[in-house]
Amino acid sequence: MDLYALVRPLFRFVSPERAHALVIRAMRSGMVPDLAGEDDPVLATRVWGIPFPNPIGLAAGFDKHCEVADAVLRLGFGFVEAGTVTPRPQPGNPMPRLFRLDEDEAVINRFGFNSEGLAPFVYRLGKRRGAGATGIVGANVGKNKESEDALEDYAAGVAATCRLADYIVCNISSPNTPGLRALQASAEMEALLAHVLHVRNASIPDPLSRPPLLVKVAPDLDDSALASVAQVAIGSGVDGIIMGNTTLARPAELKSPHRGEAGGLSGRPLMVPSTERLAALRRMVGTRMPLVGAGGVSCGADAYAKIRAGASLVQLYSALVFHGPGLVGRIKSDLAARLKADGFASVADAVGVDAD
Numbered sequence: 001m002d003l004y005a006l007v008r009p010l011f012r013f014v015s016p017e018r019a020h021a022l023v024i025r026a027m028r029s030g031m032v033p034d035l036a037g038e039d040d041p042v043l044a045t046r047v048w049g050i051p052f053p054n055p056i057g058l059a060a061g062f063d064k065h066c067e068v069a070d071a072v073l074r075l076g077f078g079f080v081e082a083g084t085v086t087p088r089p090q091p092g093n094p095m096p097r098l099f100r101l102d103e104d105e106a107v108i109n110r111f112g113f114n115s116e117g118l119a120p121f122v123y124r125l126g127k128r129r130g131a132g133a134t135g136i137v138g139a140n141v142g143k144n145k146e147s148e149d150a151l152e153d154y155a156a157g158v159a160a161t162c163r164l165a166d167y168i169v170c171n172i173s174s175p176n177t178p179g180l181r182a183l184q185a186s187a188e189m190e191a192l193l194a195h196v197l198h199v200r201n202a203s204i205p206d207p208l209s210r211p212p213l214l215v216k217v218a219p220d221l222d223d224s225a226l227a228s229v230a231q232v233a234i235g236s237g238v239d240g241i242i243m244g245n246t247t248l249a250r251p252a253e254l255k256s257p258h259r260g261e262a263g264g265l266s267g268r269p270l271m272v273p274s275t276e277r278l279a280a281l282r283r284m285v286g287t288r289m290p291l292v293g294a295g296g297v298s299c300g301a302d303a304y305a306k307i308r309a310g311a312s313l314v315q316l317y318s319a320l321v322f323h324g325p326g327l328v329g330r331i332k333s334d335l336a337a338r339l340k341a342d343g344f345a346s347v348a349d350a351v352g353v354d355a356d
Helices: 003-013 016-028 069-073 118-130 150-161 180-184 186-203 223-236 268-285 300-309 318-323 327-341
Strands: 045-047 050-052 056-058 079-085 098-101 106-109 136-141 167-171 213-217 240-243 264-267 291-294 311-316
Touching: 016 069, 016 098, 045 311, 056 327, 069 079, 069 118, 079 118, 079 167, 106 268, 106 318, 118 136, 118 150, 136 150, 150 167, 150 186, 167 186, 180 186, 186 213, 186 223, 213 223, 223 240, 223 268, 240 268, 240 311, 264 268, 264 318, 268 291, 268 300, 291 300, 300 311, 300 327, 311 318, 318 327
Parallel strands: 056 079, 056 311, 079 136, 136 167, 167 213, 213 240, 240 291, 291 311
Antiparallel strands: 045 050, 098 106, 106 264
16 A cells, blocks of 8 residues: 555544645645656657647646646646636635545635745746746736736736746636636637737747747537637647636536535536537647546546547546545556557557547
8 A cells, every 4th residue: 555545534523625725735845755767668659749748747736836846847747737827816716715525536615826926936937947947837818807908917927937938828728717618619719819829929939939829718608619619729820729628517426425515516417418529629730739638537447538539648636636646657657558558659659539
């Protein structure tokens, strides 16, 4: 039994948000084992011209303020996404706002983009870049709750991070900021992407030096809405799509007494529906842009299913709550074995084979 399995029962005596803060503090203090090691060569992949040592990344939401990106990379992740960060500091929604659904291996949150703002976030990105830190770190940007101009908020995030992050994500799918998901509608999304791409391109004139810009969408989109997202994304020239965010759905099989809490649901119950939406999106965009698969990944089989459904890269977060940091290595080992067993020489060879 690993150490995490021994200490995890103690978490029930601590609120989920307090437990998360303690983990971040421990990671900041260097109390993190180096679990990275050497990845199996079959896991290496290149997306947007960036060489990823493996396709398993930490989704946004864990390192909201970009405090522990390098500590997270030492757990063996191939990349880390920090944020969501808003232009100005904001406290987010009132507590309690994070709930563990232990019986379902799921989490409900209604944080509402609690953020320290761009200034400290960008400072930390710059500090690690100035120190010569290696490892792929993305920046996930959003809007302030009270902002009257969402486009300018996203533009501010892109302008501030585009010289320091390895990629940028516009999060337009969190269910916890009023009106945010409306940005997934065709006209709104088209205007947003045109604006932020212009800002990125104006900030970095050399096309080869620009970080890829992605948009993160919800797994709750029906076929019509998803087709609209695909069409706008292709037409805009955006570099990729993350499918998906947390869901407002509440599957009937949920057992936890917290299942009725308001907010976005993540974790194991999201695996099947988010992967189905990922495959549908892959059929719509084809090979015209890379997709990132997120939602419900808790084992190597899940990561492999995302890749076969169309994901060039895979993200997870909630499963760490239930399985601990050793999960990353187990997923990578199992994924490598599955790729080899099916005769794939690389991750890229397996991308989309089921969806296509």
